[in-house]
Amino acid sequence: MDDHHGLGDPGLSRYWFLFMSLMLWLMFGFLLYRSAAWPSTCMPEGLVEAYACSGRLPESGRWHEVALLTWLWASPILLALDLTRRLGLIRD
8 A cells, every 4th residue: 555645755646636726726716716796894905804794695595696705615625634744743
C-alpha cells in the first residue's frame, strides 16, 4: 500500500483536473459576486468589506446571495484545510 497517498506527484491529467476545478471555482465566485444584490446599507468596495458585509447577504432571499455567502466562507476554510494537509499538520 502506498504510504504517500495524496502527496505524490500528480500526473498531467490530475494536474489539469485540479487546475480546471480551481478556475471554475474562482469563476463561479466571481459570477456570484457580480450578480449579488448587496443590502443598501452595506455596499462593499473590496474583498475585506465583502466579508464584513457577507452576513447580511441572505436578507434578500435570493439564492445568489446565499450561494455567495457560502462561497466566501468556504473558500478560506478549504484553503486552510489543504495547506494544513500539505504541510503535514493533519495526518490521515
